[in-house]
Each structure stands twice: as C-alpha cells, then as structure tokens.
Amino acid sequence: MGNAENVIYLDHAATSWPKPSTVIEAVTSALEHDAANPGRGSHAMAVRASRVLFDTRKMLAKLFAIKNPNDIAFAMNATMALNLAIKGYVREGDHVIATAVEHNSVRRPLEYLRKAIGVEVTYVEADEQGELEAAQVENAIQNNTRLVIVNHSSNLFGSILPVAEIGKITRSRGIKLLVDAAQTAGMIGIDVEVMGIDMLAFPGHKGLLGPQGTGGLYVHPQVDLTPLLHGGTGSQSESPEQPSVRPDCYEAGTQNTPGLAGLKAGVQYVLHETVEKIHTREWTLTQRMMEGLLQAGGVRVLGPRLGEPRTGIVSFVIEGADPSEIAFILDQHYNIAVRSGFHCTPLAHAAAGTLETGAVRASVGVFTTEQEVDAIVNAVKEIKQHYN
Secondary structure (H helix, E strand, O other): OOOOOOOOOOEOOOOOOOOOOHHEEEEEHHHHHHHHHHHOOOHHHHHHHHHHHHHHHHHHHHHHHOOOOOHHEEEHHHHHHHHHHHHHHHHOOOOOEEOOOOOOOHHHHHHHHHHHHOOOEEOOOOOOOOOOHHHHHHOOOOOOHHHEEEOOOOOOOOEEOOOOOOHHHHHHHHEEEEEEEOOOOOOOOOOOOOOOOOEEEEEOOOOOOOOOOEEEEEEOOOHHHHHHHHOHHHHOOOOOOOOOOOOOHHOOOOOOHHHHHHHHHHHHHHHHOOOOHHHHHHHHHHHHHHHHHHHHHOEEOOOOOOOOOOOEEEEEOOOOOOOHHHHHHHHHHHHHOOOOEEOOOOHHHHHHOOOOOEEEEEEEEOOOHHHHHHHHHHHHHHHHOOOO
C-alpha cells in the first residue's frame, strides 16, 4: 500500500509526478555545479547561476509568447504570483471582477483587500458545468473597475474559460486582465499578446513539469506593481530603495536556482512534445475516463459534458457515498492517488451543487496511460457495488 513505484498517480492538478528524467538531472547538475547565489557576485559560479535564471526566463517567454524575458518575475508558486499581482495593483476605491471558479489563491487576497481597504469585488457566476460567457464579465464592469481576474481553467470542473474574448473586452475598456494559468500552463496554448493578458500567474510544478517551489508572474511592460517583498536583489545594493529595474524589483532574496534549472528542463520538455499534443492526449484520456464512469451508473461527472473541451481534470461524485471515503478506498485498496474535498474552490463547488459534500478529483498528466485510466474506472465500479 502506498508504494510510490506502483502508485497510479491521478493528482496532476495538484502537482505533476513523476518528473521527466531531464528535470531531475538539471536539478542535480545545478546543485553540483551552479549552486552559488545568482546575481550576488562576479565569480564564475555566480555567473553560471545567473545564467540559469535568465535561460529559464527565455524558455518561459518562448512558451507564452512574451517579448521580454525580464517581464517574468519568479515566485515560489502561482499563489505567491497572484498575491503579487493582486496586492501590487489593486488600490482603495477600485472594483475587481473575478469568476465563481476562482481558486482561494485569488478569492482570499480579494476578500482581504475588501476588508482592509474597501475594495469592491464582483464574482461572475458560472453554470453547473463551470462555464461562463465573456458577455457576463462585460456586464459586470463599473466605472471604477480596474482589474479582471480569470481562472483559465477551473481546478474542479476542468472547464476552459474564454480568456481571449475577455481580453478583447478589457483591452477596449482600458482594464487590466490577470489570468491564473495554474491548470493550463504547459497544457493549453497561451499567447499573452494575442489573448490580451496583462498579467499571467503560473506554477512551475504542474503542467510545466518543474519542481515544487517554482512559478512566476508575467507583468506587461505598461503595468507597474508594488513589490510584495522588499530586500536584497544583488543590484543597486547601495540604495535603500527597492530597484526599479525588472525583474529585480519583484524578486527580493535568493532565488531557487536548482528548482529553476529543473523548471527550464520541464519547459524544454513541453516545447519539444508541444502543448497541442499534450493537450490532445490529456483530453482523450479524460474522455475515456468520463465515458467509463458514466457507464457505471449512479456516478455524476462534473464539468463540461462528454466530447466538449476541458483540461485533464475529471471530478465526480458517487450517489450515496462520501467523496473522502471514496478517495481513501482508492488509495488504500487500489493504490490510486486522487484528491477529494473542496479543492480550495468553494465558489465552484457552490456552482456545482457539491458545497456540502465535496467531490473526488482525478486528474491526468503527461505520463498517464490508458491502463491507469481504466484502473480507476474499474475500481470505482467495484466500490460502487458496496453502495447499492
């Protein structure tokens, strides 16, 4: 039980596993050869460490069609990136529009600002499949609307929101657009210019296949943020003020050089495989899983219907069964790793009608196989027999 070598890992929406061998090799190599403090010295090892960071920025810029790699600020994760974007941009008297499928990484900072400085917040409702239309966002705009925040894909439903359409609206109105790409970076194509994205928050440890403790925020050159952290950057050290040059202004403290070396290798893997092929394969696996679960009877699958676009997430509930108990049985008796509960997105559960019970979430990744998908379907069918 619980043997990582034999586990059927279907929790990629939380973090991807296993990592490509090239990611592990890159982390090890950085620890062995480039482990100096980047930007904190002119000796050869420090220069190599700095090169690791810049090369990773360039790789990410290529993936997201970002013109200047220095407009990417590294962070520990997407949560930290979202906090930098939200708290660094929103001011007293502002109105912010978000959606009902946002993660708590968005909702909690907004609720904090609502109480702390009186920021107005509107959450645009989603339907039972976790979908909404761009017109709903447009209808919510007020005279003091300064920021729109959109979860590119719900971490409960797997639904894909119309970011590009919303981007056209925000650009035409002079409103900034922040996109949470926690479930799409590396899995769905993202072009920040074409899609009208002013800020893009992304984790390094999910679809980008990097280590935990990595992520970042793209900030459009015309957007200025108040830094979340102040401190040493290795540049302008004689000044008591935070540097104004990017990315230093948003990156205080020593960076995770080994982790970012691994992130670079992960992005390289994604670029080589292509986002399009990865998305098509993951979508095909979700359809296989959904079809099997629906055939079981008494299983409700959340999110877009069979055959419709979605990311690699399949959340479900079994009639009369506690989702937490189902996840426990899958782990202990079938060695299948999934996540149950409320997935840090209570508004989405409210839309789905599962706020009282939660749901089981199975999520596929780059290395998931058809056999693993069939294994959870067969396990659910067996478990379900005990609830009839």
